[in-house]
Amino acid sequence: MKFKGRDVVSIKDFSKQEIQSIFSYAKKMIPYAKGEKTTSILKGTILASLFFEPSTRTRLSFESAMHRLGGKLIGFAEPSSTSLKKGESLADTIRMADAYSDLIVLRHHQEGAARLAAEFADAPVLNGGDGAGQHPTQCLLDLFTIITEKKSIKNKHIALLGDLKYGRTVHSLAYALSLFGADLTFVSPDNLKMPKEVINECKELHVEPKSTTSLERVIKEVDVLYVTRIQRERFPDAEEYNKVVGTYKIDTELLQKAKEDMIIMHPLPRVTEIDPEVDRTPHALYFKQAFNGVPVRMALLSLIAGRKIA
Amino acid sequence: MKELRIQPIKSGTVIDHITAGHALKVLRILHIPETTSSTVSVAMNVMGKQGKKDIVKIEKRELDPHEVDKIALVAPKATINIIREYEVAEKHRVELADEIIGIVKCSNPTCVSNANEPVKSRFLVTSKDPPQIKCYYCEREPDDISERII
Numbered sequence: 001m002k003f004k005g006r007d008v009v010s011i012k013d014f015s016k017q018e019i020q021s022i023f024s025y026a027k028k029m030i031p032y033a034k035g036e037k038t039t040s041i042l043k044g045t046i047l048a049s050l051f052f053e054p055s056t057r058t059r060l061s062f063e064s065a066m067h068r069l070g071g072k073l074i075g076f077a078e079p080s081s082t083s084l085k086k087g088e089s090l091a092d093t094i095r096m097a098d099a100y101s102d103l104i105v106l107r108h109h110q111e112g113a114a115r116l117a118a119e120f121a122d123a124p125v126l127n128g129g130d131g132a133g134q135h136p137t138q139c140l141l142d143l144f145t146i147i148t149e150k151k152s153i154k155n156k157h158i159a160l161l162g163d164l165k166y167g168r169t170v171h172s173l174a175y176a177l178s179l180f181g182a183d184l185t186f187v188s189p190d191n192l193k194m195p196k197e198v199i200n201e202c203k204e205l206h207v208e209p210k211s212t213t214s215l216e217r218v219i220k221e222v223d224v225l226y227v228t229r230i231q232r233e234r235f236p237d238a239e240e241y242n243k244v245v246g247t248y249k250i251d252t253e254l255l256q257k258a259k260e261d262m263i264i265m266h267p268l269p270r271v272t273e274i275d276p277e278v279d280r281t282p283h284a285l286y287f288k289q290a291f292n293g294v295p296v297r298m299a300l301l302s303l304i305a306g307r308k309i310a
Numbered sequence: 311m312k313e314l315r316i317q318p319i320k321s322g323t324v325i326d327h328i329t330a331g332h333a334l335k336v337l338r339i340l341h342i343p344e345t346t347s348s349t350v351s352v353a354m355n356v357m358g359k360q361g362k363k364d365i366v367k368i369e370k371r372e373l374d375p376h377e378v379d380k381i382a383l384v385a386p387k388a389t390i391n392i393i394r395e396y397e398v399a400e401k402h403r404v405e406l407a408d409e410i411i412g413i414v415k416c417s418n419p420t421c422v423s424n425a426n427e428p429v430k431s432r433f434l435v436t437s438k439d440p441p442q443i444k445c446y447y448c449e450r451e452p453d454d455i456s457e458r459i460i
Contacts, residue, residue: 089427112422112447
C-alpha cells in the first residue's frame with residue numbers, strides 16, 4: 001500500500017483495505033490530536049490551505065492537524081485577498097501554491113476543482129470539498145467515527161437524512177458505507193431524493209438501499225442516524241428551498257422512540273434540524289465526529305507526505 | 311434488386327449503419343457542412359438487414375478514422391467505408407476510445423470544466439454500447455450525449 005505523493009480527490013481513490021489502513025493509523029494519532037503526545041514528524045513541510053469557500057471544521061481541523069504534526073501552513077480562508085479577484089484562473093493559483101508548498105488542501109465552489117488542481121500541481125492535492133461534488137476527508141472521518149463507536153459498519157442500519165440530492169457529504173458516504181456492507185435507508189423529502197447514480201453505485205456493491213420520506217417510520221430501527229442540513233446555497237431557486245426547509249427536526253421527544261445506543265451524526269454546521277437539547281443526550285455524537293477530523297486528517301497528511309510516526 | 315435512393319459515389323466516405331434518426335447528430339459531430347464544400351448526401355430510415363438505419367455519404371473527402379470514431383457517441387454500430395473509384399478501399403467499424411476529450415460539454419453548469427480554466431472537457435467512457443460517459447472532473451453523467459456535443 002503506497003500513500004506517499006497521492007492525491008485525495010474522491011473516496012473512490014482508496015480501496016477498502018487502504019481505508020482500513022488509514023483508520024488504524026488515525027487511531028494512533030488520537031493522543032497527538034488531543035495534545036497528550038507531541039510530534040514534529042512533518043517539520044519542514046508546508047501545507048497550502050486554499051479555501052475559496054467558507055469552512056469552519058474542514059479548514060480548522062486541517063490546520064490543527066498540520067500544526068500537531070509539526071508542519072507549517074500558508075494559504076487563505078477566503079479568496080478576496082488573492083489574485084482571483086483580478087480574474088486569475090484556478091489552474092494558475094494552483095501552480096503558485098505548488099511552487100510554494102509540499103501539500104495542497106483545496107475547497108472550491110466548482111465541482112471537479114480538486115481533480116483539476118491535481119492535474120496542475122506536482123504536490124499532492126487533498127480535496128476539502130468541491131461544490132456539490134466530493135468531500136473525501138469528511139467521508140473518511142464519518143466512517144472512522146462509526147467504526148470507532150459501533151466497532152464495525154457491516155449490517156449496521158444507517159439512515160441518511162435530509163438533503164440527499166444536493167448534500168455533498170452523503171453521496172460519497174452512501175458509496176463508502178456500501179463498500180463496508182451497511183444496511184442503508186435514505187430519508188428525504190421527495191424533491192431532495194438521493195440521485196439515481198448514487199443508488200446504482202450502492203447496488204453495484206450489493207447493497208439495496210431503502211428510501212422513505214418518513215423519519216418516524218425508521219427511527220426505531222436505526223443504529224446510526226446521519227443528519228444533514230438542507231443547504232440554501234445549493235438550491236437553484238428560493239421557492240424550492242422554502243418548500244422543504246424544516247421538514248425534519250430531531251428532538252428529545254422523537255429520540256424516545258430510538259434505540260438506546262443509536263448515535264446521531266451530522267457533518268455540521270446545523271441550523272434547526274437538531275434541537276440543542278439533543279446535545280446533552282448520549283445519542284449526540286456530532287461534536288466527537290468533528291474532533292475525529294483531526295486524527296484522520298493527521299493520518300492522511302502524514303501518509304501522503306511519506307513520513308510516518310513509528 | 312432494389313435500387314438505392316442515393317447513387318454510389320466515386321470517391322469519399324460512406325458512413326453506414328448509423329442508428330436510425332441520428333444522421334444529423336453525426337453531421338454535427340463531424341462539423342459538416344462547415345468543414346466540407348463537396349456534396350454530402352443523407353439518407354434516413356433506410357431499411358437494412360437489421361432494421362432501419364441512416365446513411366451519410368461525403369464526396370471527395372476521406373475522413374480520418376480517429377476523427378470519425380467520435381460518432382460512436384451517437385451511432386455505436388456505424389461503419390466507415392472509404393471509397394476510391396467506386397470501390398470500397400477501406401472499411402472499419404467505429405469504436406469509442408476510453409476517453410472523450412474536447413467533444414462533449416459537461417451538463418453540469420458548476421463543473422470546473424465549464425469555467426474559464428485552461429482545460430478541455432474530458433469524459434470517461436463507462437459503456438460503449440449504448441454509449442455512456444462520465445465527466446472526469448465532476449463525475450456527472452449526461453442523459454443525452456448528443457445534445458451536449460460541442
